[in-house]
Every structure is written in structure tokens, then in C-alpha cells.
Amino acid sequence: MFEKSTWIRLPRNVVVGHGVLDQTLDAVDELHLAGRPLVVSSPTPHAVAGERVVDQFEDAGYDPAEVVIDEASFDAVQRVIAHAEDVDAGFMLGVGGGKAIDITKMAADDLGLGFVSVPTAASHDGIVSGRGSVPEGDTRHSVAAEPPLAVVADTEVLAEAPWRLTTAGCADIISNYTAVRDWELAHRLKNVPYSEYAGALSQMTAEMLVDSASSIKKGLEESSWIVVKALVSSGVAMSIADSSRPASGAEHLFSHQLDRIAPDPGLHGHQVGVGAIMTEYLHSGPKGRWRDVRDALGAIGAPTTADELGIDDETVVEALTTAHEIRDRYTVLGDGMSEEAAIEAATVTGVV
Numbered sequence: 371m372f373e374k375s376t377w378i379r380l381p382r383n384v385v386v387g388h389g390v391l392d393q394t395l396d397a398v399d400e401l402h403l404a405g406r407p408l409v410v411s412s413p414t415p416h417a418v419a420g421e422r423v424v425d426q427f428e429d430a431g432y433d434p435a436e437v438v439i440d441e442a443s444f445d446a447v448q449r450v451i452a453h454a455e456d457v458d459a460g461f462m463l464g465v466g467g468g469k470a471i472d473i474t475k476m477a478a479d480d481l482g483l484g485f486v487s488v489p490t491a492a493s494h495d496g497i498v499s500g501r502g503s504v505p506e507g508d509t510r511h512s513v514a515a516e517p518p519l520a521v522v523a524d525t526e527v528l529a530e531a532p533w534r535l536t537t538a539g540c541a542d543i544i545s546n547y548t549a550v551r552d553w554e555l556a557h558r559l560k561n562v563p564y565s566e567y568a569g570a571l572s573q574m575t576a577e578m579l580v581d582s583a584s585s586i587k588k589g590l591e592e593s594s595w596i597v598v599k600a601l602v603s604s605g606v607a608m609s610i611a612d613s614s615r616p617a618s619g620a621e622h623l624f625s626h627q628l629d630r631i632a633p634d635p636g637l638h639g640h641q642v643g644v645g646a647i648m649t650e651y652l653h654s655g656p657k658g659r660w661r662d663v664r665d666a667l668g669a670i671g672a673p674t675t676a677d678e679l680g681i682d683d684e685t686v687v688e689a690l691t692t693a694h695e696i697r698d699r700y701t702v703l704g705d706g707m708s709e710e711a712a713i714e715a716a717t718v719t720g721v722v
């Protein structure tokens with residue numbers, strides 16, 4: 371008897387383009403959400419876009435509440451939950467980068483409230499996903515969270531954000547190459563469930579982004595359009611898989627470990643990009659495609675070396691040798707790299 375079943379939870383409204391922040395109210399009204407909106411953001415995104423969202427709801431006769439968080443942690447999720455209960459929120463809008471959006475989707479999930487995603491930077495592919503990513507002690511959780519009912523991505527806002535946030539988003543997408551390779555490997559070696567559709571979509575998204583590299587340039591709003599569409603597409607792949615597997619493999623473990631041990635970690639996307647150069651080398655060897663990954667990152671201006679990440683060589687090697695401990699996710703790192711092998715991989719690829 372056939373007994374498989376799946377839920378693929380996707381947004382109903384994905385509104386992308388110039389000036390669409392001013393259509394947030396319309397995108398929400400269409401969803402028939404009731405009650406008081408709670409706008410959750412971090413300090414800069416609050417000033418850049420959060421206040422405009424609050425004003426829109428105020429002008430329309432809603433009674434919006436606001437909360438500003440400054441870190442991605444379980445404590446921050448609890449603070450947002452407590453605030454939402456205090457103000458009797460009916461639904462939530464997460465306005466900001468990956469951290470603000472993750473916190474909002476996790477708080478909304480806990481309270482059973484609708485969630486709307488309003489990215490202020492094209493820096494990560496959690497814009498659409500139903501996953502939250504939060505560090506805790508020695509580990510990093512990928513938590514099932516409330517996927518957005520709507521996404522409002524204003525390319526004017528995204529284009530005005532610091533350029534490095536956009537190159538980080540590109541690198542988060544380019545890392546899909548190695549994430550899918552790790553997922554396939556885990557499927558073959560450990561019988562981890564694999565979705566052909568999610569894997570193909572994730573990989574195609576990376577290919578399309580790399581093909582568009584010459585149009586991704588600082589100062590061009592069209593770049594934000596290209597990148598945010600790829601970020602949405604990558605998030606859809608995660609929703610289809612009901613896992614971050616299509617977009618997160620060993621290169622993400624490496625980045626999560628850097629977040630723990632580096633004195634001054636880089637942007638998430640930049641770290642996973644550099645990680646992908648080395649994990650592609652581990653997958654395909656010295657003559658493999660690690661140069662293509664490095665060149666794709668270089669073409670959009672993302673870091674390709676430890677130096678460009680602002681992280682010292684020893685920390686890179688330590689992160690490589692310990693990344694497998696971050697979470698129970700089988701990847702090309704297996705049960706860990708020796709220090710000699712890590713130095714070799716980082717040196718051959720020019721990362722250190």
C-alpha cells in the first residue's frame with residue numbers, strides 16, 4: 371500500500387519590485403489576517419523599513435506594535451513571544467536580515483500566528499523558508515518554523531543596503547552546489563531522504579545566478595531583483611524538502627563553526643561561499659570544480675580567501691576540522707578531517 375504524504379508550505383503572495391514596501395498593507399489585507407500586527411526587526415532594518423511598515427498600518431487604522439531585537443538566539447525568540455503576548459498580537463511581520471526574519475518565523479510558529487517576511491537585504495535564502503537557524507552552545511539548530519504567508523521584497527530597499535550584503539546572498543546561493551552534493555552523498559551512504567525536485571531546483575538556482583553574474587553589479591537595482599528571485603527559489607527548494615538540506619551542507623557547518631569560534635565572524639553568505647570552495651575540493655579533488663566555485667564567487671565580488679573574510683588561517687583550519695560536530699548532518703566531512711588534510715584543502719584552494 372502507498373502510504374507516503376507530504377506538506378509543502380509556500381507563501382501565497384510573493385511581492386517583489388521597486389517600491390513594493392508601500393504595498394505591504396495590500397499584501398497583508400489579501401491574506402485576511404485579523405488583529406494587531408507586530409513588526410519585529412533589528413535596529414538598522416527598523417530605521418530603514420520597519421518604521422515605514424508601522425506607519426502604513428497606523429494610517430490604515432490598525433494599531434501596530436513593534437519590537438526591536440539585536441541577536442539571533444532562543445532568548446530573543448522568547449522575548450518576541452512575550453512581547454507578542456503582552457500586546458495581544460494577531461500576526462507578525464519580520465523586517466530585516468536573516469536573523470530578524472528567523473526570530474520572527476520561530477516566534478510566530480510558537481504562537482500559531484501568521485507571519486509575513488519583509489527582507490531589507492538580499493543576504494540570505496531564509497526569506498521564504500520554513501526553517502529557523504539558531505546557535506545554542508556547541509551546536510546550531512535548524513528548527514521547523516512558520517513559513518511566511520507573504521513576502522514583500524522591495525528592490526529599492528535591497529539595492530540601498532550595503533553591497534556586501536548582496537554579494538553574501540549570491541554566495542549563499544552559490545553554496546547550493548556543494549549542499550546538493552552533500553545531500554546526494556548522505557542519501558547514498560546513509561539513506562537520508564532525498565528529493566529530486568528540491569535538489570534540482572536548488573542546483574538550477576545556483577546555475578542561473580552564476581549565468582547572470584555579469585548583470586550583478588553594485589549600484590544596479592536589477593542586481594537585487596536577480597538575487598532576491600534566486601533567494602526565493604532556494605527557499606522554495608527548502609520548503610519542498612521540508613529541510614535546509616538543499617541549501618546547507620558541509621560549507622554551512624564550516625560557517626556555523628566560524629560563527630562560534632572566530633573572534634569577528636564574517637557575513638553568513640561570505641563564510642559559506644569560502645566553505646564551498648574547500649568542500650567542492652573535498653568532493654571532486656584537485657582537478658575538480660572548486661575553481662569554478664571560486665571564480666563564480668570572485669565574479670560577483672564575494673570573498674574567496676580567509677584574508678578577505680577577515681579570519682585568520684588557524685581559525686579556518688580549526689573550523690574545518692571541527693565543523694562535523696556542529697550537528698547531526700552527514701556530509702563530505704564524514705566523521706571529521708585531520709588537521710593535515712584540512713591544511714592541505716585550505717592551501718591547495720588558496721583559501722589560506
Ligand SMILES: NC(=O)c1ccc[n+]([C@@H]2O[C@H](COP(=O)([O-])OP(=O)(O)OC[C@H]3O[C@@H](n4cnc5c(N)ncnc54)[C@H](O)[C@@H]3O)[C@@H](O)[C@H]2O)c1
Pocket residue numbers: 412413414415418442466467468469470472490491493494495496497499500501502503504527528530531532535538542608614637638639
Ligand atoms: N532560515 C533559513 O533558512 C536561513 C537561510 C539563510 C540564512 N539564515 C540565517 O540568516 C542569518 C544571516 O543573514 P544576514 O546575513 O542577513 O544576517 P543579519 O540578519 O545579521 O544581517 C546582517 C547585517 O545587515 C544589516 N542590514 C540588514 N538590512 C540592512 C539594510 N537595508 N541596510 C543596512 N544594513 C542592513 C543588519 O542590521 C545586520 O547588521 C544567519 O543567522 C543564518 O543562519 C537562515
Ligand SMILES: O=P(O)(O)OC[C@@H](O)CO
Pocket residue numbers: 495496501502503504511512542614617618622623
Ligand atoms: O540549516 P542551516 O544550516 O542553518 O542552513 C539554512 C540556510 O543558511 C541555508 O542557506
Ligand SMILES: [Zn+2]
Pocket residue numbers: 494495542617618622638642
Ligand atoms: Zn545559508
